[in-house]
């Protein structure tokens with residue numbers, strides 16, 4: 364079995380979970396390819412690999428939850444998967460304590476449309492990646508060692524399934540855990556809507572040194588320098604450029620944004636925070 368861990372992680376929480384998975388697979392003596400969809404070199408390598416993906420394979424695919432859904436780079440990756448070969452899949456999400464939405468159910472169903480057999484899944488609570496301006500962001504301190512332990516348990520369970528003859532599939536309905544009201548609300552939400560909640564991304568030419576770091580770090584490859592940063596449609600509002608610009612040259616009112624998210628979270632209460640499905 365060939366194992367691949369593929370993820371997108373603008374703020375690092377999904378990368379941490381991917382790392383726990385890869386380390387645990389290594390402990391089990393299983394060689395693993397690890398790919399960050401936010402890195403253009405990894406994206407190119409994956410593109411090549413996907414045209415001739417070794418089989419049988421087990422794909423561990425991770426996304427942060429954005430406005431209740433998986434992020435576009437992960438959706439595009441799943442769409443690009445070849446349908447041939449024997450594929451097992453384990454989707455995992457990190458979410459910021461507002462609402463884990465329908466991301467896992469959507470990943471599960473897209474993967475099954477690609478002919479994959481689901482073997483497990485995980486949702487992991489993480490610090491909310493657009494609340495850094497607040498003293499106590501939602502999901503503060505997560506993922507923590509308890510979350511890591513749950514993820515390692517998932518890897519063990521999937522490994523056992525693969526080792527057993529039956530390779531018992533995880534029924535898709537297990538990932539369909541949200542209420543009808545949340546599912547209906549999720550249907551109306553998308554990245555374009557999230558973008559509208561923030562000020563248009565624009566560099567402050569008084570502060571910007573044209574260093575290009577924002578373009579290099581953008582997980583969507585959406586920034587070009589001309590001579591100041593220009594933001595293309597592919598931007599999925601991860602806000603990494605805003606947070607990490609060394610000059611603070613991409614203005615955004617993150618305190619107001621953080622308070623708005625707190626208000627949204629107050630209307631939802633979604634236990635359990637971290638959960639594995641096998």
Ligand SMILES: Cc1cc2nc3c(=O)[nH]c(=O)nc-3n(C[C@H](O)[C@H](O)[C@H](O)COP(=O)(O)O)c2cc1C
Nearest residue numbers: 372373374375376377427430431459461462489492
């Ligand atoms: C634009 C945007 C939308 C988000 N939407 C949600 C959401 O709907 N529900 C939620 O609980 N967290 C939401 N989050 C928080 C992230 O899901 C969470 O912090 C995740 O762990 C980030 O993963 P990363 O650190 O790998 O980038 C959102 C974050 C951003 C930037």
Ligand code: SF4
Nearest residue numbers: 571572574575577608
């Ligand atoms: S990282 Fe900041 S300073 Fe550097 S080019 Fe981008 S906006 Fe300008």
Ligand code: SF4
Nearest residue numbers: 581598599601602604
């Ligand atoms: S332009 Fe900025 S906010 Fe948009 S995807 Fe790139 S890094 Fe994220």
